[in-house]
Structures are given as structure tokens and as C-alpha cells.
Amino acid sequence: MTENTSKSAVEIHNKIKEGSLTSVGVVQEVFQAISNTDSKLEAFTEVYKESALEAAKKIDQQIAAGEDPGPLAGVPFSIKANICSQEGETDAASQILKGFNSPYPATVVNKLIEAGGVLIGKTNMDEFGMGSSTENSSKSTTKNPWDTGCVPGGSSGGAASAASAYGYIHLGSDTGGSIRQPSSYCGVTGLKPTYGRVSRFGLLAFASSLDQIGPISRTAEECALALSIISGKDPRDSTSAEVPHENYLENLTTEIEGSTLGIPKEYFEEGIEPEVRQRIEETIDQYRALGVGIEEVSLPHTSYANPTYVLISAAEASSNLSRYDGIHYGHRSDQSVDLEQLYSNSRGEGFGPEVKRRILVGTFVLSSGYYDAFYRKAMKVRRLIRKDFEDVFKKVDAVICPTSPVPAFPLGSRLDDPLKLYLVDILTVSANLAGIPGISFPCGFTSAGLPVGTQLLGRPFEESRLLSLVHAFQSQSDHHLRRPPVLEGS
Amino acid sequence: MSIEITEALISHIATLARLGLSESEIAEIQGHFEKVLHYVEALDKLDTESVDPSIFTNDAINMLEQDSPHAPLGQELALKNGPEVDEDSFLVPRIIAEAGNEAGGGKASP
Amino acid sequence: MAQKSKTQSIASHPKWEAVLGLEVHVQLQTQTKIFCRCPNSYGQSPNALTCPTCLGLPGALPVLNEKVVELAAIAGLALGSKVAEFTKFDRKNYFYPDLPKGYQISQFDQPICEGGEVQIQVDGKEKTIRLVRMHLEEDAGKNIHIEGKPQSRVDLNRAGVPLLEIVSEPDLRSPLEAATYMRKLRTTMLYLGVSDCNMEEGSLRCDCNISIRPRGSTELGTRTELKNINSFSFVQSACEYEISRQIQMREAGREIIQETRLYDSVKNETRSMRGKEEAHDYRYFPEPDLTPVTISKEDLNTYKKGLPELPDQAFERLTSDLDLPQYDAEVLTQDPEVLRYFDSCREEIDEPKKISNWIINDVFQRMNEMKVGIGSLGLPPERLVGIIRSVEEKKVSVANGREVLKKMFGNDQPIEKIIEEMGVGMISDDGLIESALAEAMEEHPHVVEDIKNGKDAAKNFLMGQVMKRTRGKANPGQVMKLIQERIL
Structure with a gap:
């Protein structure tokens, strides 16, 4: 492990700004770390060494000239492979977009670059975000830095694995837990903002009503820095919310005494591995010690959340992925004599098995005769799930629960049964259905040395509170400071 | 809602989704459908008769934009990623001409 | 099967009655497209007017143009529709090369306008055609067949052009009524400034739903749908053909199949698209990328106050207040530009009938020759008034005055000078x-x-x-x- 990749992005930024470090040096160092370790992790699908060093050089020149290159000046960041950049390919780890070069960047990429951030590459993911292990990728299988025989989680597994191994800021996207669950598996901090807090313009849609971009980093502080930059109303995303801009980094506090956390009893009922349960209970005790009120609450419709999620996300995905048809961009089958064959062959060849399954389920639940029984029903249950949270947030400021019922599982162990894989999402999907913010942070390890993540879910647009709750915890604990064994000997 | 998941149903859905499937894929998907539908059957237990569907994730309304033009991307960038293009258009296998001169005529779908 | 020659008019068919309903698509007159700010402009180089949103690129999102809401609300108010306080968009899913996202953003169960009516006059009789609804949607691009090649071209300049779809009840009973109804909609939209209704450019197109039933029956027969008809005469001939085809089928004891048919204007026949339909199920669901839209009472009041005079009101004014013959009033109110021209002339000289005569005889002749609108003739209203005055003031005879007018188009020489040069000044010596x-x-x-x-x-x-x-x-x-x- 190199010296600077162990420091936080906030610290690095300050050093670059005051001139004790150069951005070029920092960027070179991170590329060195990637070249040392990433053959073992395969977290990155692409790195942009040349353009990153050029950008870093400019930042250094600006600083030398006394200019302010922005709040992220010189800090390396990466984006998940489903976020558009003009640099390289944007393919969402799908064959169907092999070679696709976006003619425009996502709003979040623009914002980070304008803030002085240096884009170093794209991270691996489950194809179009569909998966919880980053094994459904056309690119590679990303490994968990804590045990390279285990999955990093998914779908933002590349981003979480990279955050754990290399530090800095890695943007992921979260449709049903895709930021939080891999963050928990890789021992890092990942925030899914409130729906509408961050622009989705330039994010390849999986399920439009659930998708949200968010940061994955080692600490809440770094997430706060990133969120301050990427959040805000975007005129190009109608669903981005018109709420005042916040400086989450400045808002960060360890003064959390007097807050109340709710323990939703339904989240602890079944299927939680004992070691995971223990770590969460220890975390709750620590919060108690920090002066936080703890009370049991009920989210009665919790068990319906995952089936609801399965239906809604598939339905929206079936429509969102219709644009990948081999006509205007992406893979076109050469086995086609007419238009109908072109469609079905291009899509049949281009999409992986899990994406096909979800497209078909989604097409089915929207189709004539089944819409009311499945899609409409799910939208109604979604209302009940949202209502559960509205009621609970009248009593408590946030709820606390495990991020995933299990820690990282061995590669390949859940591939044979897609449904079994869906079950690792049961504790994360509710936040997406309700549109509320959620954060996962490291709260300890299993006896096998795998990280365990705690999840906090908060009221809409109360990211500041969640970040402070985690920040306060992190200032009293060192789980986030432990470095994964993959770095040893690198 | 009890539904028999037949191969014919899977084929029909695959046609709607324009998704070419091999025979083994159809069989696999058939099994998957059965599991998923069984899994979501849990929702049937809930009485949602008087519940309004939750259509929008947040309360945002009237996100509109003024009617003033921005510069388009332009022909070259528009066609850049096209798998088959000529000097100004995307090319597709011949579409049987409908309604006279113009194939498809736009609004109409076949 | 069906005869191609014009058969007996269905309006007077002793046994069968035709029932027609129209879905008229009107392109809205905006600067930009409905969900992106690419220019809404016709006749540009293919694919030049495109951006990530209207190309359906990965990650691109729609943002609604506020002008289309206003135009649709205005159209609704003018036609007596109930304009929704709350309206939303839905996705209509189908695959076609001119539809780059694989779905069309349209409105399904909460359209912007419901109800309303259109008055038409056929054979001297007034008739009310009720409207079901009007909804907003995006136009598709164009697929263009390349002669002699195994490929078609796709141009997405039109993709995302705003459309207002106006759906009528099945209140129409003959092809003539259908064409008259469409004309009336066109005139109304022109008055409102909602659309340029340029049919050559496809700004106004329609789908016709057609069925027949035994005269006296109140049940609806099985209908067929004719897609994408883009001229008044095609509406009439396509419906005529389809009605006589259905009558022949029924009289031969055969069933009508509910299907979409295409009208071939060259052969003047309709063809079945059978076999393609089973692959379609539009799977409408709410568009999650757009927010719903509310229209306030205040906005509606503002639009209502701003409504211009409509064709029927103008007709009434011309016949009652200005004592013009019905024929004159009808002709002058067809096109709001003509009516505005007429009214500008009247501000200069209070001779409605004389102005009408000059416009209907001489100005229209020129418009027909040049195939341009009245505004493009190079004859401002005050110049037409000038020649009318010259005749009134006996500076030139009526017959010579008409010759003088012919020289005045695109010519701003003083009228006296033109008269002098032509040597047609009136002799009072x-x-x-x-x-x-x-x-x-x-x-x-x-x-x-x-x-x-x-x-x-x-x-x-x-x-x-x-x-x-x-x-x-x-x-x-x-x-x-x-x-x-x-x-x-």
C-alpha cells in the first residue's frame, strides 16, 4: 500500500491545495496502486491514465498560479460503467453496448470535473445494474479485497472494491441496494441519496423510479464531500428535486446526542446471520453510548418490499432497455436478413442471461391481462411501504439495521439460483421504493475477516443527518481504517 | 392469480420484447418465471383495494422547460455510434413501404 | 373485391350506415421539440436536429416543453374540452426504427383534455361531432425507403416533435363528414396558432376508424383502422373505399375483421396489415422520467382571455355585422391570415363587400397561381385598399383596376405611377x-x-x-x- 492512498480524499485535497502534494503525484500513485493490485481485483474496467494526468497537471498549474480549482481539486474519482463520460466506453458491462462512446457526459461527471476532480476510470458492475455480486458482467468478475474468493457485492461491486483498495471517491448507482450492499461487503461507506437529490442525466437507466447515483468512499466525510458536489437540481432531469443546495462537508458534525434511531423489528426477524446480527447490535450499543436514543419501531410491510421491488424494477427495466435494439448504436447482429430478426438477434446476442430474465419478467407484468395483477398491485404495495416509513419517521430520526443479511459470499455460490441472489437485497430495496436516503458503513468483521455493514435509513433529504450519524461513529471506531489483505505484498 | 407458464407464453413474451432465445433459454426462463411468480404471490395476501398506486417517487410536479432552442448534437455525432450508416442516416434492413411513398410514415407502427 | 369507382354515397345508402371516428394528429407550432430543446423545424438535413434525448441515447432524459402544455390547453378551451387540472405521461412500448427509445412518450389514462366538440356543416346541415379526448405525445422519426436498395434510411429529425392527438367519438356518418370535420379542425388550429397544419409537411395527419351497421341499428359494427392519412381528399377516398369494401364483405355474408389497414393512395385501395398485430401489446405504464403537470385555474383564465376569434365567430361577424353573403364569409374565414388581411383592409376603408370581392376574385387568383399564402404576395392590405380607392375615386375603371392590381404584386411603385405607365388612367376631360x-x-x-x-x-x-x-x-x-x- 502506498502512502497517500491510505489517506482520505478530504485530507489529500487539502494537501494539494496548500501545495504539500501535487495532483499529478497523487494520480500517479493511484495508478501505480491499481497496476499493482487490480489484476487481482478487476475492479476497474477502464483506466484513463493519459487524460487523468493531463487534468491533474492543469490542476497543479492552477494551484501554482494561485487560482482555486474547486472543492475537489486534484482528487481522483471513478465512475461506475453505467455513467456516461466522453472518455472511453460507456457500456454498463453489457455486450450490447460494446464499443459505445457517449457523445456527452453525465451531469455528475461534469460537476466533479468542474470541481477539480480527476476522472481515473470506470468500475465494473453487474450488467445494467442487475445483480448483487458483480458476476453478471461482460467484462470481468470483480473480487472482494478482503477475500478474493468472495464477491464484492453488486451491482456497484467495482466501485466498492476500488474504494476499499485504493481510497478516494467512486460513484456508484443504487436501484435496490447496489451502492449499500457492496459497500457493506467491501468494508467501505456508501450513500444512496434521496430520490431526486442527484441528477440521473447520463446514468444508464435500470429502473427510473428507483435509480439514484451516490458516492462510495472509505468514510462518511468523503461521501459528504462528493455529495456536496454532485447533488442539486439539474434542468435536464425532471425528477431531480428543487431543494436548497447543502454543503454536506460543512454540515458534518459528531454532535449526535439526542438523535433517535429506530430498530425496525421486521429487519431482524429472519435470515440474518448471527455474526451480522451481533455486529449490528454492537453498533446500536455504541450509538447508545454516544447519547443516541434507541427505540423499537415497526415497518409492517417489510416482507412485501422485495417482491414489490422485483416486479417494479423488472417492469421499468423492460422498457428502459428497449432502446438497445441494434438500430442507432450498440451491437447489431450480423445474422439478420430482416428487421424483426435484427431486433431479436441483436438483443438475444447482446444481453446476458440475468438481463434477459428481467426484461422478460418485466414485459410479462406489463402485458395485457397481467398489468393489474402484477404491476399495478406492486405500485399499490409501494404506497404502503412508503407510508410505513412516513409513520416511523414521525417517531425516530432514522432507522438502523443490517445492510445485508449475510456477509460477502463465495464467488459463484449463488449464481445457479437467481432468486437466491435476489434475497440479499431484502434489507435495501425498501429505501428505493420509498425514495429515502440510505447509507451503509463498516461496523466490524466476521470471524472469517469479512466486513459487516450497518445501514441507516433517513427522512427524505436528510442526508446530512445520516452522514453525521456515521461520521460520529467513525470518529469513535476504526473499522473504516482497516485495510484489506489484498494490499499486503502488493 | 394462478397462471400456467407455458413455452408458448414465454415465446410470446420474448416476441413482444424482441428477444431471441434458444430452446434451452426458453426452458430455463420457464422455470425462472414459475419461481418468480410464486415469490411475488406473497403480495396477494395484502388487501390493496382502497390503496392508491404510488406512481411517482417524489412529489415533484411541473418540471417544465422554456421553449427556446439549444444547439443540437449535429449529424456527425448523432451517427457516430451507428452500427450501419450512410452520409446522413441510419440504415436498417428494408422496411416494406406502407401508405405510399414513405416507409412507415412515422407515427404509425406496424 | 371492392369497386374502385365511386360507389353510391353512403349517406344515402338504403341499407347500410357508416360510422367513423377520427384520430387527428396535429404537430404543435413550437420552437423546440416536446422533450428536448432541439429545434422543431422541417426540411433540414437528416439527423441534424438531434440530441441525446431525441436520439434515445443511453442515459438521456426527457424534459417537457412548457409551451406544448399551453398550446394543448388553448386547443382544449377552444373546443370546449375539460382541461385537466392534473395530467401525466405514459410510455407506449413498441419497436420500430423511427422510435429510438423503443417506446413513445404519450398519455394514456390522464390526458390533458377530455370531451369537447366540433361543429361542422355538411349539405347545409349543422352537426356536432363530440370529442373523446386530446392528448400530448412525441412524433416519431421517419423511415425512408431507398429505391432499388435492400435498406431503408432512418432520419430522427422529426423524432420528438410535439403532437396533439385529437380523438373524436364515432359521430361521423360519411367520408364527406370526415373530411369536413378534419378541415374544420385545421381551420380552428390555424386560428389558435396551435399548429401550422401544413399537410405537405405532415403537420396534420389522421387515422380513421371505420365500421358499418344496418341502418336503424344502434350497435357498433366491427371496425377497421386506416393509419396515417395526410390529405383531405385521401380521407374522403380512403373512407369511401373502406366503407364499400365492408359493405361488399357483409353483403357477401362475410365478417369484418378488426384490424389495421393501410391506404394506398396510388392504387386507391386499403390493404390489411394482418399478421403483424399479434406482436404488439403496447404495455402502457406511467413515464417515471417526467413529473406530472398541473394546470391552475389562473393559467386557464389567462388562456381563456387570450383566445382569439374562432372560425364560427368570425363567420357570424362577417354575415351578421358586415352583411356579407354566406359564401363570402365562408371563403374569407377559411384561413385566419386571409381574415386578418380582410380586417386590416377594413380598417382603411369601410367597404366590406368591395374588399371581399377584390380578395376572393383577384387576390385568390394570384395566391392560386403562386401557391403561396396571402402574406407572401407582396401586396400589403393598404395597397389593395389603394387600388380599391383609385377605382372609387374614378382614377381608373374597375376593369382596368384589376389589370393594374396584377402589376402591383411585389411592386411598391405608387399606384398612380403604375396607372400612368399602363396608360389606363380614367379620362374625365x-x-x-x-x-x-x-x-x-x-x-x-x-x-x-x-x-x-x-x-x-x-x-x-x-x-x-x-x-x-x-x-x-x-x-x-x-x-x-x-x-x-x-x-x-
Whole structure:
């Protein structure tokens, strides 16, 4: 492990700004770390060494000239492979977009670059975000830095694995837990903002009503820095919310005494591995010690959340992925004599098995005769799930629960049964259905040395509170400071 | 809602989704459908008769934009990623001409 | 099967009655597309007017153009629809190369307008056609077949152009009613400034739902749908063909199949698209990328106050207030540009009938020759008024005045100068007229006798002779006065 990749992005930024470090040096160092370790992790699908060093050089020149290159000046960041950049390919780890070069960047990429951030590459993911292990990728299988025989989680597994191994800021996207669950598996901090807090313009849609971009980093502080930059109303995303801009980094506090956390009893009922349960209970005790009120609450419709999620996300995905048809961009089958064959062959060849399954389920639940029984029903249950949270947030400021019922599982162990894989999402999907913010942070390890993540879910647009709750915890604990064994000997 | 998941149903859905499937894929998907539908059957237990569907994730309304033009991307960038293009258009296998001169005529779908 | 020659009019068919409903698509007149700010403009180089959103690129999102909401609400108010307080968009899913996202953003169960009606007049009878709804949606691009090649071209410039789809109840009973209804919608949209309704450019198109039933029956028969008809005459001929095809089917004891058919204007027939439909199920669901839209009472009141005069009101004004014949009023109110021109003329000179005559006879002739609108003739209203005045003031005769007008299009020389150059200025010089009259009287002594004997018609003959000798330039009043003085 190199010296600077162990420091936080906030610290690095300050050093670059005051001139004790150069951005070029920092960027070179991170590329060195990637070249040392990433053959073992395969977290990155692409790195942009040349353009990153050029950008870093400019930042250094600006600083030398006394200019302010922005709040992220010189800090390396990466984006998940489903976020558009003009640099390289944007393919969402799908064959169907092999070679696709976006003619425009996502709003979040623009914002980070304008803030002085240096884009170093794209991270691996489950194809179009569909998966919880980053094994459904056309690119590679990303490994968990804590045990390279285990999955990093998914779908933002590349981003979480990279955050754990290399530090800095890695943007992921979260449709049903895709930021939080891999963050928990890789021992890092990942925030899914409130729906509408961050622009989705330039994010390849999986399920439009659930998708949200968010940061994955080692600490809440770094997430706060990133969120301050990427959040805000975007005129190009109608669903981005018109709420005042916040400086989450400045808002960060360890003064959390007097807050109340709710323990939703339904989240602890079944299927939680004992070691995971223990770590969460220890975390709750620590919060108690920090002066936080703890009370049991009920989210009665919790068990319906995952089936609801399965239906809604598939339905929206079936429509969102219709644009990948081999006509205007992406893979076109050469086995086609007419238009109908072109469609079905291009899509049949281009999409992986899990994406096909979800497209078909989604097409089915929207189709004539089944819409009311499945899609409409799910939208109604979604209302009940949202209502559960509205009621609970009248009593408590946030709820606390495990991020995933299990820690990282061995590669390949859940591939044979897609449904079994869906079950690792049961504790994360509710936040997406309700549109509320959620954060996962490291709260300890299993006896096998795998990280365990705690999840906090908060009221809409109360990211500041969640970040402070985690920040306060992190200032009293060192789980986030432990470095994964993959770095040893690198 | 009890539904028999037949191969014919899977084929029909695959046609709607324009998704070419091999025979083994159809069989696999058939099994998957059965599991998923069984899994979501849990929702049937809930009485949602008087519940309004939750259509929008947040309360945002009237996100509109003024009617003033921005510069388009332009022909070259528009066609850049096209798998088959000529000097100004995307090319597709011949579409049987409908309604006279113009194939498809736009609004109409076949 | 069905005859191609025009069959007996369905309106008077003894046994069968036709039932037609129209879905009219109107392209809205905006600067930009409905969900992106690419220019809404026709006739540009293919794919030049595109951006990530209308190309359906990965990650791109739609943002609704506020102008389309306003235009749709205005159209709704003008047609007596209930404009929704809350409206939302839905996705209509289908695959076609001109639809880059694989779905069309449209409105399904909460359209912007519901109800409303359109008054039409056919064979002198007033009829009310009820509307079901109007909804907003995006237009698709164009697939263009390349002659002699195994490929088609796709141009997405039109993808995302705003459309208002106006759906009528099945209240129409004949192809003529259908065409009349479509014309009336066109005129109304033009008045409102909602659309340029340019049919050659496809700004106004329609789908026709057609069924027949035994006269006296109140049940609806199985219907067929004719897609994408883009002219008034095609609406009429396509419906005529389809109705007679259905009658022949039924009379041969065969069932009508519910299907979409295409009208081939070259062969004048409709063809089945059978076999393609089973692959479609539009799977409508709410568009999650757009927010719903609310329209406030205040906004509606503002739009209502701003509503312009509508064709029926203009007709009423022209016939009742200005005493114009029905024919004149009908012709002048067809096109709001013409009506505005007429009204501008009236501000200068209060002679509605004279202005109408000049416009309907002389100005229209020029418009037809040039195939342009009244505004593009190079004849501002005050210039038309100028020539009308010149005739009134006896500076030129009516007949010569019409010749002078022909020289005035695109020509801003003073009218007097044109008259002078043409040598057609009216002669009021007694000496010149007198000498011409003297010549005529000498040549036609029996006419002079006839006049003396009280034959008034003979005066006109003599007048004609004077006109001939003055090349039509003599002031007719003065000629008549001199005839009286010299002969009686």
C-alpha cells in the first residue's frame, strides 16, 4: 500500500491545495496502486491514465498560479460503467453496448470535473445494474479485497472494491441496494441519496423510479464531500428535486446526542446471520453510548418490499432497455436478413442471461391481462411501504439495521439460483421504493475477516443527518481504517 | 392469480420484447418465471383495494422547460455510434413501404 | 373485391350506415421539440436536429416543453374540452426504427383534455361531432425507403416533435363528414396558432376508424383502422373505399375483421396489415422520467382571455355585422391570415363587400397561381385598399383596376405611377370624351334616334362605343352625363 492512498480524499485535497502534494503525484500513485493490485481485483474496467494526468497537471498549474480549482481539486474519482463520460466506453458491462462512446457526459461527471476532480476510470458492475455480486458482467468478475474468493457485492461491486483498495471517491448507482450492499461487503461507506437529490442525466437507466447515483468512499466525510458536489437540481432531469443546495462537508458534525434511531423489528426477524446480527447490535450499543436514543419501531410491510421491488424494477427495466435494439448504436447482429430478426438477434446476442430474465419478467407484468395483477398491485404495495416509513419517521430520526443479511459470499455460490441472489437485497430495496436516503458503513468483521455493514435509513433529504450519524461513529471506531489483505505484498 | 407458464407464453413474451432465445433459454426462463411468480404471490395476501398506486417517487410536479432552442448534437455525432450508416442516416434492413411513398410514415407502427 | 369507382354515397345508402371516428394528429407550432430543446423545424438535413434525448441515447432524459402544455390547453378551451387540472405521461412500448427509445412518450389514462366538440356543416346541415379526448405525445422519426436498395434510411429529425392527438367519438356518418370535420379542425388550429397544419409537411395527419351497421341499428359494427392519412381528399377516398369494401364483405355474408389497414393512395385501395398485430401489446405504464403537470385555474383564465376569434365567430361577424353573403364569409374565414388581411383592409376603408370581392376574385387568383399564402404576395392590405380607392375615386375603371392590381404584386411603385405607365388612367376631360361621343354619334345615327325615342338600352351601346374609342378609360358617369346633354 502506498502512502497517500491510505489517506482520505478530504485530507489529500487539502494537501494539494496548500501545495504539500501535487495532483499529478497523487494520480500517479493511484495508478501505480491499481497496476499493482487490480489484476487481482478487476475492479476497474477502464483506466484513463493519459487524460487523468493531463487534468491533474492543469490542476497543479492552477494551484501554482494561485487560482482555486474547486472543492475537489486534484482528487481522483471513478465512475461506475453505467455513467456516461466522453472518455472511453460507456457500456454498463453489457455486450450490447460494446464499443459505445457517449457523445456527452453525465451531469455528475461534469460537476466533479468542474470541481477539480480527476476522472481515473470506470468500475465494473453487474450488467445494467442487475445483480448483487458483480458476476453478471461482460467484462470481468470483480473480487472482494478482503477475500478474493468472495464477491464484492453488486451491482456497484467495482466501485466498492476500488474504494476499499485504493481510497478516494467512486460513484456508484443504487436501484435496490447496489451502492449499500457492496459497500457493506467491501468494508467501505456508501450513500444512496434521496430520490431526486442527484441528477440521473447520463446514468444508464435500470429502473427510473428507483435509480439514484451516490458516492462510495472509505468514510462518511468523503461521501459528504462528493455529495456536496454532485447533488442539486439539474434542468435536464425532471425528477431531480428543487431543494436548497447543502454543503454536506460543512454540515458534518459528531454532535449526535439526542438523535433517535429506530430498530425496525421486521429487519431482524429472519435470515440474518448471527455474526451480522451481533455486529449490528454492537453498533446500536455504541450509538447508545454516544447519547443516541434507541427505540423499537415497526415497518409492517417489510416482507412485501422485495417482491414489490422485483416486479417494479423488472417492469421499468423492460422498457428502459428497449432502446438497445441494434438500430442507432450498440451491437447489431450480423445474422439478420430482416428487421424483426435484427431486433431479436441483436438483443438475444447482446444481453446476458440475468438481463434477459428481467426484461422478460418485466414485459410479462406489463402485458395485457397481467398489468393489474402484477404491476399495478406492486405500485399499490409501494404506497404502503412508503407510508410505513412516513409513520416511523414521525417517531425516530432514522432507522438502523443490517445492510445485508449475510456477509460477502463465495464467488459463484449463488449464481445457479437467481432468486437466491435476489434475497440479499431484502434489507435495501425498501429505501428505493420509498425514495429515502440510505447509507451503509463498516461496523466490524466476521470471524472469517469479512466486513459487516450497518445501514441507516433517513427522512427524505436528510442526508446530512445520516452522514453525521456515521461520521460520529467513525470518529469513535476504526473499522473504516482497516485495510484489506489484498494490499499486503502488493 | 394462478397462471400456467407455458413455452408458448414465454415465446410470446420474448416476441413482444424482441428477444431471441434458444430452446434451452426458453426452458430455463420457464422455470425462472414459475419461481418468480410464486415469490411475488406473497403480495396477494395484502388487501390493496382502497390503496392508491404510488406512481411517482417524489412529489415533484411541473418540471417544465422554456421553449427556446439549444444547439443540437449535429449529424456527425448523432451517427457516430451507428452500427450501419450512410452520409446522413441510419440504415436498417428494408422496411416494406406502407401508405405510399414513405416507409412507415412515422407515427404509425406496424 | 371492392369497386374502385365511386360507389353510391353512403349517406344515402338504403341499407347500410357508416360510422367513423377520427384520430387527428396535429404537430404543435413550437420552437423546440416536446422533450428536448432541439429545434422543431422541417426540411433540414437528416439527423441534424438531434440530441441525446431525441436520439434515445443511453442515459438521456426527457424534459417537457412548457409551451406544448399551453398550446394543448388553448386547443382544449377552444373546443370546449375539460382541461385537466392534473395530467401525466405514459410510455407506449413498441419497436420500430423511427422510435429510438423503443417506446413513445404519450398519455394514456390522464390526458390533458377530455370531451369537447366540433361543429361542422355538411349539405347545409349543422352537426356536432363530440370529442373523446386530446392528448400530448412525441412524433416519431421517419423511415425512408431507398429505391432499388435492400435498406431503408432512418432520419430522427422529426423524432420528438410535439403532437396533439385529437380523438373524436364515432359521430361521423360519411367520408364527406370526415373530411369536413378534419378541415374544420385545421381551420380552428390555424386560428389558435396551435399548429401550422401544413399537410405537405405532415403537420396534420389522421387515422380513421371505420365500421358499418344496418341502418336503424344502434350497435357498433366491427371496425377497421386506416393509419396515417395526410390529405383531405385521401380521407374522403380512403373512407369511401373502406366503407364499400365492408359493405361488399357483409353483403357477401362475410365478417369484418378488426384490424389495421393501410391506404394506398396510388392504387386507391386499403390493404390489411394482418399478421403483424399479434406482436404488439403496447404495455402502457406511467413515464417515471417526467413529473406530472398541473394546470391552475389562473393559467386557464389567462388562456381563456387570450383566445382569439374562432372560425364560427368570425363567420357570424362577417354575415351578421358586415352583411356579407354566406359564401363570402365562408371563403374569407377559411384561413385566419386571409381574415386578418380582410380586417386590416377594413380598417382603411369601410367597404366590406368591395374588399371581399377584390380578395376572393383577384387576390385568390394570384395566391392560386403562386401557391403561396396571402402574406407572401407582396401586396400589403393598404395597397389593395389603394387600388380599391383609385377605382372609387374614378382614377381608373374597375376593369382596368384589376389589370393594374396584377402589376402591383411585389411592386411598391405608387399606384398612380403604375396607372400612368399602363396608360389606363380614367379620362374625365370633357373635350376628349365629347370628341369620342361625337364620332360615335356620327357613325351610329340610328342609335341616336333610338335614344331620342326613349330606348335606354341604346344609351349603353353608345357608352360602349365611347369606351372603345377611349380604350376603357372614359369616366362612365361623365359619358352618361354628356349623352344626356347632347341627345336629350
